[in-house]
Amino acid sequence: MSAATANTNLPRRIIKETQRLLSEPAPGISASPSEENLRYFNVMILGPSQSPYEGGVFKLELFLPEEYPMAAPKVRFLTKIYHPNIDKLGRICLDILKDKWSPALQIRTVLLSIQALLSAPNPDDPLAENIAKHWKTNEQEAVETAREWTRLYASGA
């Protein structure tokens, strides 16, 4: 589908969500639609304080598929991140992006959940196996690596 047709007949829900995201952004989160395709969002999430990602700015992309909101948005990290539930392609293991999706959830709730995931990594349901293993065997060292990566790749430069 070309960008032009994607932008026509944009459901009111998406327009409203976009407006609200822009006018009342959630703390530490920014999401703005791409100009060519209003279903594609450039997202930035600040690393939560007291987490190894503190001080980092993480870029993500978010896409609302044709079925949205009946189907979940597609979200991916663009910034490299050392996290047991995020793999090297930036894919995220999060239940509400899969079978626990509900149309009553929104872009904002999804991004808040991802932010929470940065605060509380869950190595028991891992996507990146080696990182999860690292986390389980030597959390201190893993956290240090996560900090290092945040400094290297997410320092906002």
Add this chain to the structure above:
Amino acid sequence: MNVEEVKSRRAASSIELRNMESEDEMLDAWAGTSDGEFQNKEEEEELDALASDDENDGSDYGFDYSNIDDIQPSSRLPQTNFTVLSEKDIRHRQAEAIATITNFLSISPVDAGVLLRYFKWSISKVNDEWFADEERVRANVGLLEKPATSKRKIDKEMTCGICFEGHPFEKMTAPRCGHYFCETCWTGYIHTAINDGPGCLTLRCADPSCGAAVGEDMVLGLVSNEDQQKYTRYLLRSYVEDNRKVKWCPAPGCEYAVEYQPGVGSYDLVCKCGLNFCWNCREEAHRPVDCETVNKWILKNCAESENMNWILANSKPCPKCKRPIEKNQGCMHITCTPPCKHEFCWLCLGAWTDHGERTGGFYACNRYETAKQEGVYDEAERRREMAKNSLERYTHYYERWATNESSRAKALADLQQMQPVQIEKLSDKQCQPVSQLKFVTDAWLQIVECRRVLKWTYAYGYYLPENEHTKRQFFEYSQGEAEAGLERLHQCAEKDLQTFLEGDNPTSSFNDFRTKLAGLTSVTRTYFENLVRALENNLSDVDNLKGAAKSSSSSKASGSSKSRGGRAKGGSSRSGGSSRSWEEATHWSCEHCTYANTTATSSTVCIICQYPRS
């Protein structure tokens, strides 16, 4: 029925919970049976029947076996352990189950349906769980006791939380939980769920924090005709697919389902469509070979071996429902798609519930690592074994397996063709009433059944280990004898019969033919029944024989055959001097066909095969 009765019924039903579990286990194994099981089975049926007391008892949707006896080769199977259900029967049973629960729990039929689907259509389970802890059941299933008192004042217009549009209140709808969304969004939500598969039957409220069930009344009231049809189809299927006691007949295009009562008889069933199949693995009936062997054999024969190789290489079967699963992303925690929903570990295929810290966390399964070290998952080993089974050896068994299958199909076709036409003709020619000619049909039914058994003995033979020499020898001997016996019967039923069909006048020898064919049928039947039993026991007699042979070689046959009630008869009755002495006074066993002749009728020549007595 009075109140006392209801109470005692309920008391009875709580006993059943425990028994239901053991019954479920029974379904998993070639299990023996105990009196307790039977009693509880009856209790349950009584319980089920209770609700239908006022409607015509509902007992005659059962399957009338008398029809099938005429044409089906399995007429001698124990026929009390299964019931064939048509779509109408299924709907009837569903309605009945729902009516029962509606009455017992004083809830709406829609709620009863939700409960029954949640508890896999087990009435007793619904009863037990409900009376044990109604609140917990309600919470798990998503049935709210009272409709939520609407927290909102009824405005003229409301904003839908999904589409963010304003709608007049009449256009808003909600399940009992009171989470209002507009009708269009509900419809879209339900439509998405229906097109995702049978999971739509356990649909919950669209509010992510709410678990209230979305019942069929709401679903059917909102969606398009097409979705309605899909949904009702899933409802029907759920009775079969969620229910441990019911399965679809696996014949292509067949719409019957079969209900099985565990604990009685074998797994072999016959559907109304004529297919003979195994309850456990849903392949065609395959006694004496077990399901695992059949599965291996069929996989091996699979013409689409390329596809098969791909599936084997790239997927694993769900350990519960066996559907192949391809893992293309994500973690090791796999959840099978509904209705199975089994959660398991991709590495060791064990239940997810067994996993946790002590099995090494979720990223590296200890159970898998240990088993791998013990060689359980040794791929190289498996390939070596495959290579050992050379193509040549396989072809030998496959050809014979396939030939017997085509003979079976031919015999079945002959039988079906013969039944109306030839029997009539024979009746005319020989001036015999049709009822007196049942022995001919019986002979043909026996031939069909024997071909089926014989066919599977080749799969058995293929997997019988090469190094078990005694077993192999005995097996091949018994198989050879079985084949020879069957040939004699087939010959008699085909060629001998022909002469009586062609002759112009009633022949006096027709009675001899009757005796001979009936005798051969009976002898062959016994021989095959013994063969089936012996193979199902994995030829354990051979091991016993070996033990006996050490102490005394001469008494080997008698020791084994007597203690085992005559199993492996083919071997023992022919070899034993002892079996001769056993009944010498009145009977003698024919050396050639094993028929037990009476000394009164003939003491020198076998009346079946005319072979002289040795």
